[in-house]
Amino acid sequence: MTATAARAAASIEGRGIIKTFGGFTAVDGLNLNIRSGEFVSLIGPSGCGKSTFMLMAAGLIPVSRGELLVDGKALTAPLTDIGIVFQDHLLLEFRTAMENVLLQAEIRGLPLEPARERALELFDKLGIAHAADRYPKQLSGGMRQRVSIARALIHNPAVLMMDEPFGALDAITRTQIRHDLELLWMEQAKTVVFITHSIEEAIGLSDRVLVMSPTPGRIVDEIAIELPRPRPAHLGDYPSFNHYADRIHDAFRRFGVIRY
Numbered sequence: 001m002t003a004t005a006a007r008a009a010a011s012i013e014g015r016g017i018i019k020t021f022g023g024f025t026a027v028d029g030l031n032l033n034i035r036s037g038e039f040v041s042l043i044g045p046s047g048c049g050k051s052t053f054m055l056m057a058a059g060l061i062p063v064s065r066g067e068l069l070v071d072g073k074a075l076t077a078p079l080t081d082i083g084i085v086f087q088d089h090l091l092l093e094f095r096t097a098m099e100n101v102l103l104q105a106e107i108r109g110l111p112l113e114p115a116r117e118r119a120l121e122l123f124d125k126l127g128i129a130h131a132a133d134r135y136p137k138q139l140s141g142g143m144r145q146r147v148s149i150a151r152a153l154i155h156n157p158a159v160l161m162m163d164e165p166f167g168a169l170d171a172i173t174r175t176q177i178r179h180d181l182e183l184l185w186m187e188q189a190k191t192v193v194f195i196t197h198s199i200e201e202a203i204g205l206s207d208r209v210l211v212m213s214p215t216p217g218r219i220v221d222e223i224a225i226e227l228p229r230p231r232p233a234h235l236g237d238y239p240s241f242n243h244y245a246d247r248i249h250d251a252f253r254r255f256g257v258i259r260y
């Protein structure tokens with residue numbers, strides 16, 4: 001695959017997905033339909049199977065039962081038209097920010113000059129153009145995550161999966177990086193699967209929030225977020241923000257995840 005051959009986005013459909021590890025059921029009958037170009041968050045208590053779902057949807061681990069379809073085709077191998085960002089930046093300490101991003105292009109056999117140009121463009125949009133030649137230890141946590149995002153997008157993938165990407169960042173950095181990611185997504189229109197524990201982050205970023213039950217994970221509510229974009233730093237400016245947040249809290253109360 002080359003960067004230019006990548007599609008703009010892809011749909012992801014899960015039908016009755018069950019995942020067991022030995023005798024333990026981690027995910028129990030997940031049905032979902034993520035539209036091409038949609039930004040969808042999965043929110044749920046720790047251990048409910050969010051990361052497990054993401055790994056299955058990326059084709060990195062098999063489903064035990066059920067079916068995953070990407071653009072209507074059964075997923076039988078790791079998805080290559082994808083970028084993934086984890087909570088840990090996973091940058092190589094001995095490569096600069098630019099070299100870390102270009103590694104993805106090198107591994108994929110993409111021409112390096114266009115990749116470097118695209119990396120510079122992504123760095124610029126992510127506010128780290130000045131840091132391209134710095135090593136990870138010379139970057140703040142937020143900057144490292146911005147480099148990880150650039151690395152995930154350098155090959156222009158159809159799907160971006162993010163597993164608690166901002167979980168280790170402070171609240172102020174999180175608010176800004178959320179906005180920068182939203183602008184990038186609005187411009188590039190990729191399908192995004194975003195895993196978070198943050199109700200504010202889920203509502204602030206998503207077209208749709210899927211709320212999961214405690215283990216074994218199932219989807220127990222699905223909330224379409226109809227707020228204009230780009231969304232403000234202070235989401236409470238919108239009365240409907242509280243309505244959405246209440247709905248998520250209610251779901252967690254029903255399952256005893258929140259008890260007050």
Ligand SMILES: Nc1ncnc2c1ncn2[C@@H]1O[C@H](COP(=O)(O)OP(=O)(O)OP(=O)(O)O)[C@@H](O)[C@H]1O
Nearest residue numbers: 021024026044045046047048049050051052053215
């Ligand atoms: N390879 C594995 N072998 C055995 N159990 C596993 C394995 N991977 C995940 N699990 C279990 O499956 C359940 C779901 O894990 P998962 O990491 O998907 O949850 P999560 O919702 O992403 O949690 P968190 O929010 O804490 O990251 C957990 O109980 C976990 O211990």
